Amino acid sequence: MRGTAFDLPKTELNGTFGQINTRAQDKNLSVSQTISPFQIGARRKVLMENVKAGELRLSQTRQEVTYSIRQSWNTMLYYMELNKVLEEQNKLMQQFVRSAELKFQTGETGSLENTTAKAKQQELQQQIKRNNALIEAEKLRLKALLQLDGDVIVSGTEQYTASVFATLQDSTALRQNSTLLLAEQQVNVAKAERRAEGSLLMPDLTAGYFIQSLTGNQDFNGVSTYYDNTLRFQGFSVGISVPLFWGASSARVKAAKTNIEVQQANAAYTRTQLVSSFEQEKKQLETFRSMLEYYTGTALPNANTISGNATKAYQNGDISYVEYVQGLETALAIRINYIDAINNYNQAVINLQYLLNL
Known part of the structure; x- marks a missing residue:
């Protein structure tokens, strides 16, 4: 039973699909772990x-x-x-x-x-x-x-x-x-x-990572670029319970x-x-x-x-x-x-x- 000391909760995988940001169809995938x-x-x-x-x-x-x-x-x-x-x-x-x-x-x-x-x-x-x-x-x-x-x-x-x-x-x-x-x-x-x-x-501490799509025009440094619904925008999250x-x-x-x-x-x-x-x-x-x-x-x-x-x-x-x-x-x-x-x-x-x- 000594090997059960480091017993982490199940890793959480989430997916969100639909009109997340605009009327366009986007998707968001994330993974998080609590310790x-x-x-x-x-x-x-x-x-x-x-x-x-x-x-x-x-x-x-x-x-x-x-x-x-x-x-x-x-x-x-x-x-x-x-x-x-x-x-x-x-x-x-x-x-x-x-x-x-x-x-x-x-x-x-x-x-x-x-x-x-x-x-x-x-x-x-x-x-x-x-x-x-x-x-x-x-x-x-x-x-x-x-x-x-x-x-x-x-x-x-x-x-x-x-x-x-x-x-x-x-x-x-x-x-x-x-x-x-x-x-x-x-x-x-x-x-x-x-x-x-x-x-x-x-x-308890929680750390996560996500990647998502943002369909539509995005302005960056004065340049407008159109992005389709490919997963490309990413980031991380932290939390405390x-x-x-x-x-x-x-x-x-x-x-x-x-x-x-x-x-x-x-x-x-x-x-x-x-x-x-x-x-x-x-x-x-x-x-x-x-x-x-x-x-x-x-x-x-x-x-x-x-x-x-x-x-x-x-x-x-x-x-x-x-x-x-x-x-x-x-x-x-x-x-x-x-x-x-x-x-x-x-x-x-x-x-x-x-x-x-x-």
């Missing part, structure tokens, strides 16, 4: 500011797509990691089922322990199926986002770990956020539109001024919202980082100890199946909470990357 010199620069400024706004919209879309891809990828790995833990738990439950069946067949225990073991294992299998469905959903989402022809295949060596991210101390880097840049650019667009509306109050009735244009200028104030308020609001979101996400990140340190340093080793000791104790007959199941579920809950902590931490990182346009 609005003050509007050309103002229109070009509006177009250039809109070009910048369009580029920022492209950057904003790219930022949002990147955010969606990161979110979907993290969610997919999260459910895959959950299934790894559930599969390990399922193996323990399979051993529990075999042991419970053997005890039931030998009459050592009643049917309650056997039924409980099978119910717990079936519950795990349903959770795994549910997570597999969610994994496939995220793969389809990634396929659409990346516009892939084939399926999304995750490497078997892919590990679900906390993302490496250095927390920034202040929000100055938010200046690179496309949403904020676009909101600020809309102020520039509004100012350019205000100038464009104001240029409508400036005069001024807005005498400027009420409507003045109202549009006032509306454009109001729009500047609206866009400035919107930019300030966007900046405030982004700063607030940045501070919240930064605090969330520190909280989840502390939780990860707790789980890796204390909780996970305890979970492994609980699971291992409970299995040995149950196999040796030192504890009942109720205590065994409680031990396994406690260890499982710790491991799942650890994976949730990684997920929450990574989500905070993804949100900060989006806010900082990284």
